[in-house]
Amino acid sequence: MPKRLAYLGPAGTHTEKACLTYDPEATRLPFPSIEAVAAAVESAGADECVLAIENSLGGSVTDTLDLLIHDSTLFIRHELALPITHSLLVKEGTQAKDVKTVFSHPQALAQCRSYLSKHLGGAQRVASMSTSAAVEEMLQRGPDAAAIATERAGHLHGAKVLVNGIEDNPNNMTRFVVMAPTDHPHTGADKTSVCFAFTEDAPGVLHSVLGEFARRKINLAKIESRPTRESLGRYIFLVDLEGHRKDPEVQEALKAVESQVSMFKTFGSYPRHGPPF
Amino acid sequence: MPKRLAYLGPAGTHTEKACLTYDPEATRLPFPSIEAVAAAVESAGADECVLAIENSLGGSVTDTLDLLIHDSTLFIRHELALPITHSLLVKEGTQAKDVKTVFSHPQALAQCRSYLSKHLGGAQRVASMSTSAAVEEMLQRGPDAAAIATERAGHLHGAKVLVNGIEDNPNNMTRFVVMAPTDHPHTGADKTSVCFAFTEDAPGVLHSVLGEFARRKINLAKIESRPTRESLGRYIFLVDLEGHRKDPEVQEALKAVESQVSMFKTFGSYPRHGPPF
Numbered sequence: 001m002p003k004r005l006a007y008l009g010p011a012g013t014h015t016e017k018a019c020l021t022y023d024p025e026a027t028r029l030p031f032p033s034i035e036a037v038a039a040a041v042e043s044a045g046a047d048e049c050v051l052a053i054e055n056s057l058g059g060s061v062t063d064t065l066d067l068l069i070h071d072s073t074l075f076i077r078h079e080l081a082l083p084i085t086h087s088l089l090v091k092e093g094t095q096a097k098d099v100k101t102v103f104s105h106p107q108a109l110a111q112c113r114s115y116l117s118k119h120l121g122g123a124q125r126v127a128s129m130s131t132s133a134a135v136e137e138m139l140q141r142g143p144d145a146a147a148i149a150t151e152r153a154g155h156l157h158g159a160k161v162l163v164n165g166i167e168d169n170p171n172n173m174t175r176f177v178v179m180a181p182t183d184h185p186h187t188g189a190d191k192t193s194v195c196f197a198f199t200e201d202a203p204g205v206l207h208s209v210l211g212e213f214a215r216r217k218i219n220l221a222k223i224e225s226r227p228t229r230e231s232l233g234r235y236i237f238l239v240d241l242e243g244h245r246k247d248p249e250v251q252e253a254l255k256a257v258e259s260q261v262s263m264f265k266t267f268g269s270y271p272r273h274g275p276p277f
Numbered sequence: 278m279p280k281r282l283a284y285l286g287p288a289g290t291h292t293e294k295a296c297l298t299y300d301p302e303a304t305r306l307p308f309p310s311i312e313a314v315a316a317a318v319e320s321a322g323a324d325e326c327v328l329a330i331e332n333s334l335g336g337s338v339t340d341t342l343d344l345l346i347h348d349s350t351l352f353i354r355h356e357l358a359l360p361i362t363h364s365l366l367v368k369e370g371t372q373a374k375d376v377k378t379v380f381s382h383p384q385a386l387a388q389c390r391s392y393l394s395k396h397l398g399g400a401q402r403v404a405s406m407s408t409s410a411a412v413e414e415m416l417q418r419g420p421d422a423a424a425i426a427t428e429r430a431g432h433l434h435g436a437k438v439l440v441n442g443i444e445d446n447p448n449n450m451t452r453f454v455v456m457a458p459t460d461h462p463h464t465g466a467d468k469t470s471v472c473f474a475f476t477e478d479a480p481g482v483l484h485s486v487l488g489e490f491a492r493r494k495i496n497l498a499k500i501e502s503r504p505t506r507e508s509l510g511r512y513i514f515l516v517d518l519e520g521h522r523k524d525p526e527v528q529e530a531l532k533a534v535e536s537q538v539s540m541f542k543t544f545g546s547y548p549r550h551g552p553p554f
Contacts, residue, residue: 058339059502059503059504072385073347105404110340127382204491221510223502229446232331
């Protein structure tokens with residue numbers, strides 16, 4: 001039976017492309033919010049889900065981090081990284097010089113800012129809830145509208161690709177995580193993600209906590225902070241480290257960290273990114 | 278002559294409210310993007326500017342951090358923190374039960390998610406480029422539309438306030454920075470913001486760099502990471518520390534940090550937040 005893979009819809013987004021890369025045979029189930037995506041797996045309505053977690057230009061996808069911290073019982077089981085490219089889509093017959101309005105998600109509009117000012121100088125930018133929704137909104141308008149989305153969204157909705165690859169920065173990559181009820185067994189080339197918070201003034205303790213990893217020569221791949229949602233100036237720290245949480249030295253370091261912090265959560269261990277899975 | 282204060286417009290946003298709190302006498306100059314806001318000060322078209330930098334729920338305003346890191350020669354001269362409240366605005370005559378569509382900036386829509394599902398269950402959420410633009414879009418629609426924005430945006434545009442304080446979390450605060458061509462002289466209760474990056478694998482070095490502050494008992498108020506924009510997994514670290522960059526021990530620590538990193542930038546020293554300025 002094919003795997004049931006939940007993702008943030010609609011079809012035609014970069015996240016759907018990540019699903020296709022991860023498991024082309026899976027049955028893809030689009031949901032309207034990341035909470036609904038995770039809930040589908042938690043209620044066994046889907047086997048796994050795919051969520052964007054970090055972009056090389058925009059940084060962390062904070063909704064996904066906050067879901068991991070506050071609202072989910074799932075584990076990270078895989079990660080994968082994909083190049084992000086944007087296409088300029090129009091109705092059949094529309095030419096670049098006709099375009100007066102460009103629809104897209106604010107982040108995609110921002111990622112194509114230089115292209116838009118250079119080639120569509122006077123066009124007004126209009127926000128959509130997703131790049132795929134932008135294509136639908138564009139198609140409902142006159143011949144003076146365009147949308148920024150994936151080429152696939154264009155095909156799905158019957159829009160025409162005017163230009164591919166209009167993103168300003170060629171280093172545009174997004175990292176996605178596959179979340180599931182259990183994390184991944186040891187492979188020997190693993191990563192582990194955890195988060196923690198302090199009751200005391202954070203950053204002095206942070207230095208001591210990072211020392212637990214440094215002293216065991218455990219490499220940290222990432223460190224990030226998120227608000228606790230309680231007050232300004234209180235943070236939860238997220239750390240990605242190299243190794244599996246069942247590795248003896250990782251286990252020891254995590255135990256030492258846990259004893260110094262007021263809140264600790266493991267997001268799981270998983271093979272380091274990219275195929276092969 | 279009143280101070281000329283640039284900000285991210287249009288009028289009626291939370292940032293305009295921050296301008297009014299910071300200096301009610303100033304001439305407020307709205308600009309359409311944060312790059313344009315900073316450029317206004319850099320070209321002496323404005324004396325100072327106000328930008329949101331961090332929200333207690335959403336976390337850092339990454340556009341402002343990236344402007345500080347990559348694109349601006351300005352210094353942080355002040356900071357202030359304001360409570361953020363959202364109002365539900367409609368056309369005169371519209372009642373809650375009529376509302377089928379709610380316009381707002383995606384972040385404001387997200388911050389009122391529980392209120393919307395509880396009280397306006399079936400309403401469709403539509404993205405706008407700003408909360409203030411949402412009010413204008415709502416007013417152009419029929420009597421079944423509402424907008425989420427500041428009460429002041431309602432007054433400015435002639436919309437009616439249906440409900441105040443519809444945000445889900447009462448701990449919703451935003452920290453703003455005032456940027457200027459120079460930072461603030463020493464006051465004795467100061468903060469300093471800097472950023473740095475490593476060419477080597479970051480987090481082992483990060484532990485050593487944080488040690489420069491820990492050993493001098495310099496408290497860190499915040500640590501954050503942003504992508505370098507070069508590749509996934511490379512970060513620039515932003516640190517807010519207590520003290521002025523002219524304080525001897527801060528000066529010493531920053532010098533020691535600078536010698537260990539490949540990139541270093543000072544955003545300036547300024548009095549710790551809130552009035553009095």
